[in-house]
Amino acid sequence: MSDTPRAWPLGFRTTLIKAILYVLGIGAIAQGAFLEALYLPDVRFSELGFTELTQTLTLAVSCGLLLYVRHILKVWPTVTLLLLAFIGASLVREQDAFLDQYIADDTWQIIVALIVVPSLAWVVMQRRRFLDEFAHYSNSFSFGLFTAGVLTTYIFSRLYGRQDFWRAVLQDHFVREFKDVAEEVVELLGYSLILVAMIELMLLARRVHKARLAHA
Template sequence: MPDQSADRIGFRALCLRGLAYLLLIAALLQGVLYEANQLGVMRFSESGFTEIAQTLLLLGATALVLMTRRLDHQWPHVTLLLLGLLGASLIREQDAWLDAYVFDGAWELLVTLLVVPILLIVLRGRLSFAAELERYAATFSGGLFAAGFLATYVFSRLYGRSDLWQAILGEHYLRIVKDAAEEVTELFGCTLLLLAMLELWLMVKRRQRRAAN
């Protein structure tokens, strides 16, 4: 059983980390403002700042969960499922490029090839997975991941519905407003996913340091 005291974060570290996360979010939103003001027809498109930032955030989150799997073997099923979710999301973000330069539907095939084997492995070890998930859900990383998952895959999709924005804006409806609302919300969700994986990696590092002392 891992040392649960390693899950606690000191007050100083918590304050510094909170400031760093605040600055990251502020920087991302400054990038969104630049995109809105400067990029013209590229605003909130596949080539815009927001979409590129989402890709980089998901790439970082995927790299962090891979690093965590190499460092620690306490969460084999949870980290494998996280890897599948984040990897599939990263592939999905490249759908336009894959459809244009590989073949139409390439991203769907790649996601299937990634996710199906992972789900089979997790289902085969479902009892161990349930125990791991119970422990993970009680951590700061688990809370951040839940918030990021809901923001990215649920809230942004519902908030970005065309009929919602047509009802809000009426005859002044512009698709760019709807796209901006959806993509910026998804950007925040991807940020939370990155921070969740960073917190998981940091927690594993803390546990290893305490075990070595």
């Protein structure tokens, strides 16, 4: 079977190059947040600031990679559909301020429901295929990174950004901006991990696709 792990090996050189690129990418994001704080006082950490816009960009690129894997490479269509629904919903959620301002309050919730509900229904209908695909994906580096990104974004950043925590740390010097910056930057880190996971998924899917072609 062409989707078995023996079709997926990577050499040390390739792994080292990717690791260096990922380190540089994460470093660039951290530096971008620093420069935003220094030179963009009017929009820093707002919807028009570097951090928020980069969050949107990472999610949009992740969605694009999943569309490529699902519709061009045609690898693991049910797993990638579920991932696409999750990340697409996150992308819509990040635009809540714009949607509330220019369309209507809570518009993002309706759009998220239109994305998530049909996707979940399809995956449930195709649950045997999903479980077979997930057995492969769950043993990949991409899945580990994706899990780390989700935990960082949706668990750690929320707890780390709690107002009670920052009031305890800063006490009489508490300013809400500290709390918001901490939460948004950690959230960006989580989205960056998800992006790296989708890059790894795309690279893995390309190898699986080539293995299928060779086998055929």
